[in-house]
């Protein structure tokens with residue numbers, strides 16, 4: 001059980017992909033040679049290259065090595081989101097590539113995207129630094145993911161390289177109790193070092209007043225995880241106990257459907273078909289094929305400066321060929337779109353007899 005039956009229509013349920021049916025149909029036509037590719041549903045924007053933590057398992061460590069820094073300016077981001085909203089992009093997810101709360105202009109971008117452009121905005125943060133201005137802006141977000149990954153300060157320091165647990169807990173309390181409209185999600189990436197404290201973290205999340213607790217395995221195939229093996233049965237036992245903590249105001253998600261039984265990535269889909277659902281834009285001002293291929297040069301699709309350039313390369317022959325050349329087992333680690341690829345294939349082959357409800 002990954003979520004309770006009462007709460008099956010939730011954000012982590014990959015069945016959500018079927019609501020993108022019209023996009024799926026157009027992606028299929030485009031892959032078959034049509035010129036039109038619909039705009040992405042979401043832009044994943046990384047405003048800052050740099051972080052105030054040093055998590056050894058961070059999937060962006062390949063391009064954050066050596067304390068590299070960079071930041072997108074306010075004017076660039078305002079122009080970009082204006083273009084995206086006019087183009088038809090619905091969601092703006094501000095994340096990293098670094099820690100987005102380190103951008104002092106990001107609250108202005110959130111307010112502008114939500115209040116002026118009517119986009120849905122989401123924010124992914126380690127919650128170490130929360131200015132009052134950012135806390136106000138986050139109250140406009142549809143959801144905020146809080147990457148905590150520990151239930152106590154010792155584990156936190158061990159896996160994240162810095163002793164900031166107390167500040168994080170203080171900030172989460174402040175966020176959650178000041179705002180009941182945004183979905184705040186306590187995130188827990190399962191690692192060898194924290195595998196015995198999933199339940200404790202879930203209890204802590206409930207005490208802090210957040211709405212959601214989300215646990216999933218770390219991407220063990222991408223990152224060189226140190227230490228001992230995972231005790232999978234013990235983890236499932238904790239998952240079950242976590243679900244017992246659920247009530248109308250607190251939901252638990254123990255997400256495993258994107259992994260094999262040993263919690264390693266699986267590629268049980270036919271090919272890369274769903275990548276154009278999300279447009280990742282990074283601190284170098286460029287867009288990449290997929291959020292799992294950030295800063296990989298061969299997957300850079302094009303520059304977003306000026307924004308109008310996006311229409312020159314989006315849906316181009318090169319973009320299409322880049323996707324067609326992907327061999328998931330060879331080129332990809334975890335794929336967050338796994339089920340979406342399979343859904344597109346089902347629509348392409350009409351394996352569900354779609355004219356017969």
Ligand code: SF4
Pocket residue numbers: 271272273274275289290291292293326328331332333334335336337338
């Ligand atoms: S991880 Fe690979 S298969 Fe999945 S969307 Fe990205 S490029 Fe495509």
